[in-house]
Amino acid sequence: MTEKIKIKELERVVIRFSGDSGDGMQLVGTMFSNLSAELGNEIITFPDFPAEIRAPHGTLSGVSGFQMQVGSKNVYTPGDKADVLVAMNPAALKVNAQYLKPDSVVIIDTDSFQTADLEKALFKTDDPFKELGLNSVQVVAAAITQMCKDSLEGLSDNKQALKSRNIFALGLVCWLFNRPLYIVEKLLTAKFKKKADILQANLLVLQAGFNYGHNIHASISSYRIETISHKKGFYTDINGNKATAYGLIAASEKAGLPLFLSSYPITPATDIMQELTIRKELGVKVIQAEDEIAGICMAIGASFAGNLAATSTSGPGLALKSEALGLAVMAEIPLVVIDVQRSGPSTGLPTKSEQTDLMQALYGRNGESPAVVISAISPTDCFDAAFWASKIALEHLTPVILLTDGYIANGSSAWQIPELEEYPEIKPPFVKPEQIEGWTPYQRNPENDVRYWAIPGTEGFAHRIGGLEKNSVTSAISTDPDNHQEMVILRQEKLDKIANYIPLQEVLGDEDADVLVVGWGGTFGHLYEAVQTIQNTGKKVAFAHFRFISPLPKNAEEILRKYKKVIVIEQNLGQFAGYLRAKIGGFNPYQFNRVKGQPFVVARLVEEISKIINNEL
């Protein structure tokens, strides 16, 4: 090592892998984030892929990206802009130019930056960097394809060499960040354990990429990210959809009830179903239903039969499920409905994320039809949110809609494997034998207005329920006007009383500030990073990020009224702000709304919040 090596010591660094959707960018992105997590870094990842499985090769529409922020601490987002970009073709460079810091390192495969490739990406000249105005970036122009071919000569055909380009790039990035190769080697060995020849090719190419970096080291910066150990324990890398699936399993163990899920494949929620259906050794029952409606209806049937029942979907699917959700409200049965929100309306931007289903979750049903709505705030929080959704559903005999979103569903971070003993009990209100005399299905516990649950097979409690209005005392079908009014109010009160059983709202940042930032759901990381950035400049700002939406935590109103100025920031046109206005008389917050299908940009949030603090708005 000579003195010429430029090593940047950084607390946090943002890396973006980008290429054709068939180039294996998600794979190498995941591997690099896993190895960083294993080395003790905090990580947040953001896979950004097109809806097309394989768009035409080399075109702008086919670009698939994987961004991550790696750091020693305080990593809450995948980062606004990249320090390092791997662009496997000109289209990837063009699409990602907007996400680059001025002095970033850009690694390109020169073999795929030929005239024809540039034309496919609609470049007009043969200098894509100049054309994009990228004048200050450090370019590593490597003949990756050729080097892959060379290192596999006599071993594999050219096809395999082309497939290994991503691994070469990974090797190069590992060198750039002073990462040892043994973890990637371990991950590759696990992935290709049944394909010895592919494994061997990948290991060779990985080393070749690393060596290449070593040989050119004088010409570019390399990075060293400080690593500090976090809390003791066992960790794994997890994304939001997996965490959601595991949260349901945890709740079923805690409640002592079998877990049942029925869903219809829909982006970006499908992974929840796939993650559960493979867990047969844990006894999970999963049906891939014939449509979204069957998905929720089978779950309703399973709930009626006494299982912890759930269905997972995204916005368009939730729309199809709304009538059945009303049945679950009316029949008062436990049900967890997970909506991994994506950009709408209609088919919208299926692989992109936003928070536009809040109103649908709250109100998208016929009649006065109150349902619990909660949200998950980060990939790992999906575990706790799914657990809470199940707990509320089972203990209060109500449907619960859990809102996650495409961003946290696919984004991942390191997760400490939880100790279930530390989670609260889940105790469904099953009927007791001593209740048998004069029992009817809609008798309630006056404390929380929850009815008692008699599941088929329980002797002496055979009963009929359904979507028709029932008499509040006898539980027989009733069309009595006063009874209906009473039942409508009762169902709402039952929901409102759940506020007594959920945690109080926390305030982060400076509680004594004048300005309160309010968010909900998957935007927590970006908002928190923005709040901390502002605090680091010496200004005061408070931050309340809501997980529980309907009902709101008991102290929500007190918090929201306490601050001189409140700004509600969300990825829609103001759905949560509107809901808060309706719930809290006279409350009129500032709003910041962006609906681009992309995560917030922290710098933009800082700017907007600062305007409020500085009285510029």
Add this chain to the structure above:
Amino acid sequence: MSSEEKKYVAKDYKSSQLVRWCPGCGDYGVLNNLHKAMSELGVAPHNIAVISGIGCSSRLPYYMNTYGFHTIHGRGAAIATGVKVANPELSVWLSTGDGDCLAIGGNHFIHAVRRNVDINIILMNNKIYGLTKGQYSPTSDRGFVSKSSPFGTVEDPFRPAELTLGARGQFFARIIDTDVKNSPEIMVAAAKHKGTSVIEVILNCVIFNDGINEKIIARETRSDKTIFLRHGEKMIFGKDNNKGIILDGFELKVVTLGENGYTLDDVLVHDATTSDPTLHLKLALMDGLSLPAALGIIRDVTAPVYDLEMEAQIESVKKKRTERTLKEFLMSGDVWEVK
């Protein structure tokens, strides 16, 4: 389970609710026959779940002293699937009609049948929408005049048997609403069949479609216009029991025994258990005009059952993997320790 040993009688399955179908409705017959069938099966009322959608037929669960769930229009098959898969120990029934099951619920119906979930579907086919007061249904004949087809329909109906067999159904039977003698026996057979059973009940709506089936099932003509099929028995019918069904080339044909040289030996023997549905379909589609309408169990074939297959798969995976809790599973994966 002392309750399992108890002898049940029909009234043990009858709820205290006042039955509110129109006087003379065919649904009454179905209800009484079902009470009787359940007492013959001897399953305790609390181990039975009767599911329904929306429509006249879907009121039935309220009149049963079992667990019951009156759900939403067309979705009964999906909900019943969930009930059965969640707890295969339960005896699960679906009470539905031609509108509920074959129009709005058509998709759930064919997929339940295709999966072969062990549920018993009683499909009350009166070829009309009753609860919305007289619109044509997906089983109404072409040209049928109703409030929503004042000049007659210009579409062909579904034939439930065709749909069931097309969806690879393994049990299909047909009964007449008023047939007190045969109905309980058929319902018992449907319940005992492992997999989805479909019983089409030819049913009379006294208000909106009265007498529509009379040309076939009227007492004076019924024995000539229908044939009651029994597995292993010759397909003979008629007032004088002298008509038989034979296979003439690829077509079914009615012959009179003793005429034109036909004897009992020429007459087909009903095999409900053969897995090839071709002949079952031909029999089920006999329309009561040139060929007698088939009643009884037309198809009863053993095939893998969804809810049992799922449990078997869980058991087989459990043999291969040792993890039984979430914690054990998570720790078996790609985990690193921070010390």
